[in-house]
Amino acid sequence: MTSYLIGIDGGGTSCRAAVAGPDGHILGRGKSGAANILTDPETALQNIADAAGAAFDDAGLDPAGVTAASAILGVAGHNVGDAVHYVKRRLPFAAADIESDGLIALQGALGDKDGAVAILGTGTIYIARRGGTVSYIGGWGFTIGDHGSGARIGHALLQESLLAYDGIHEASPVTGSVLSEFNNDPRDVVDFARLAKPGEFGRYAPRVFDFAGRGDPVAMRLLRAAAITVDEALDVVVARGARAICLLGGLAPLYRPWLAERHQPHFVEAEADALSGAVALAAQRFGTRPEVVA
Amino acid sequence: MTSYLIGIDGGGTSCRAAVAGPDGHILGRGKSGAANILTDPETALQNIADAAGAAFDDAGLDPAGVTAASAILGVAGHNVGDAVHYVKRRLPFAAADIESDGLIALQGALGDKDGAVAILGTGTIYIARRGGTVSYIGGWGFTIGDHGSGARIGHALLQESLLAYDGIHEASPVTGSVLSEFNNDPRDVVDFARLAKPGEFGRYAPRVFDFAGRGDPVAMRLLRAAAITVDEALDVVVARGARAICLLGGLAPLYRPWLAERHQPHFVEAEADALSGAVALAAQRFGTRPEVVA
Known part of the structure; x- marks a missing residue:
């Protein structure tokens, strides 16, 4: 049985998912509602599962296969509090890692190359990668951070x-x-x-x-x-x-x-979007594509 | 029966009251807990009554006289929302006006003279008086005001x-x-x-x-x-x-x-404190002391 890969881009307004084969080639995409694991983890979990199921549907695959898949989730609100652990234990996948939405955006934008992304939206955060080392600058949220957002x-x-x-x-x-x-x-x-x-x-x-x-x-x-x-x-x-x-x-x-x-x-300019970045990270970590990061 | 005057200085950490004769001469003082009419009006009402009662006690007067007295309350959170109306209708006095904590501070600091006070505390607000006209500058609260506070x-x-x-x-x-x-x-x-x-x-x-x-x-x-x-x-x-x-x-x-x-x-330098200012305003408005303000 094929172990599919799932990339998730979970945001405050919607959650997007893509399913790929073990080599990272995207087969289908799906979308659902908000996935903010910090402010509403239960809704986030439901929408993550829904988006993944929709992606399997879109690919012509049986959505039951979701539970055998390995996933990388990029989520807003990563790195703050215990929400990550809470959500990670309850995900409907065989294996999964939760990463920041910034990391999957960086992977999508730059592929495996060194460089940085500056995410300038409602918030701001800067993520730099050099020789496999990823560092974050800013991104501490509206109350005492996110300058320029x-x-x-x-x-x-x-x-x-x-x-x-x-x-x-x-x-x-x-x-x-x-x-x-x-x-x-x-x-x-x-x-x-x-x-x-x-x-x-x-x-x-x-x-x-x-x-x-x-x-x-x-x-x-x-x-x-x-x-x-x-x-x-x-x-x-x-x-x-x-x-x-x-x-x-x-x-x-x-x-x-x-x-x-x-x-x-x-x-x-960005090579690809954050969802593609999540799939690429899933292919490195769980698929047949060698991991680049040290 | 003498109609006593009451001055109240209600703040976020404590509520102070003074009782005075009709000429504004202070006879006694009392103190109680926080009186923030915006965030907790019920507790504020209780503490206002308690402080007034304590002031009557301190003056050797029957606290039952509170209900026949006229009062000026200076409160934090004045000018925001409907809390003022809600609290004013429920005060235990025969007559009362609610003013900003800034106005009673100005009256205390400057007496009847023209000038201004700059209140530099947890928040900031500036109150100027000229020829009986009072104007407020700033004081919009922490979220989008109170610069320099x-x-x-x-x-x-x-x-x-x-x-x-x-x-x-x-x-x-x-x-x-x-x-x-x-x-x-x-x-x-x-x-x-x-x-x-x-x-x-x-x-x-x-x-x-x-x-x-x-x-x-x-x-x-x-x-x-x-x-x-x-x-x-x-x-x-x-x-x-x-x-x-x-x-x-x-x-x-x-x-x-x-x-x-x-x-x-x-x-x-300030002539007197805000509580004295509240009593002075009460004497002007309800007592035998002529009102200066136009």
Whole structure:
């Protein structure tokens, strides 16, 4: 009986899976709902199983084969707390490892080559690989990390809108757009922010890029400050030897022109997506493809 | 029957009350537990009643007289949501107004004179009064306001400690002290920060002042940034006509040398505390003392 390989890309909004033969060749793909193992492990487990089953279906394979398969899961929220152990023990696979969503993204983007990925989305994290050694920079979450992330940019915009309301900082069209959205009542901004999750702050980030592109002085100031945090992290990535850096995440295309000249020559396009990276890692670890990492 | 006046200073850690005759002369004081009307209105109501009763006791008056008294309450969390209305309807007094803790502090600090107070504690807020018109600057809470506050300074320190851990920013004794407190494991810092309330972040602020006083470069950078946010708010206060500014709150004495030269000539000492201010407002509004405010 063939032992299939499964790659899982579990995110906060959806979970994607791919099934492959022992050589890592992808045979089918499937998708399900959110898989955040930190905030909702039970739903994550269900959606991981559903996505894997859907991938087997898509490949024309019996979904019962899922339990004999070996899987690599890339999940958001990896490295925080005991959720990884809890979920790993309950996975419906014969063998499985849980990796960060960043590692599978790096494997997809760079294949087996050295280099780094900068994931610039609702959060930010930087993952560098050199000679089989993987190192993480940043990615500590919205509360005291994720500088330059969409969540932090959106948060900064709301903050600037209140500073503009009070006359402490200059007002501009972008701060005006926020205040009018909240009925020009700062208490409404505060009420929103008090309960907002990172993703809700992050929804304001594209607006900052948009207004900055049209010369809004406050939006430009916020983005320059955000870009400095990204540039500083990229300096560390480069200092660790990365010469090829792939910008990933929803903000990557928006960010690129704001980043420092010194980093522009390092930027490369991704070879493949994170799901392909998860499958490739599964093929190295459980399949017939030799593992590259030391 | 004499209608007594009550002043209440309700804070997040304790509630203080004073009872006065109709002319505002204080006869007795009392104290009880926390009175945060926003996060725990039922406990706040109980502690307000307890503190008022204790003040009557202290004055040698029958605590049953509380229900015939008129009161001014200065409370933290004023101006946010419906909590004020909820609490006001349930107070055990014959008449009462709820004001911000800032307004009673201003009345205590400046008496009936024009000027401003800058409250620099776990949060920050600026209150200016000119010709009977009171205006508030800042004070929007930790999430998207309270720049320069103890909570924001402590938060910034934890953040810098992670940036130092990642090699993105310089390390220094103060970031080292944080990391060693958290077992040199950034995940422990993240776990703490994710659940920390503003007061818990704020407990790190005195450490930043302490290390900055001994020349720690990171602590000095954090304090310079924090002081700029205070100076910017003071600029607005001065632009609104304030010539006498009283620095209040736990961080006030620590902050003063870090604030800009241009503001130093405006700083004055407080005439009296916030509780005295609440009594003075009660005497103006409900007693025999004429109201000054337009």
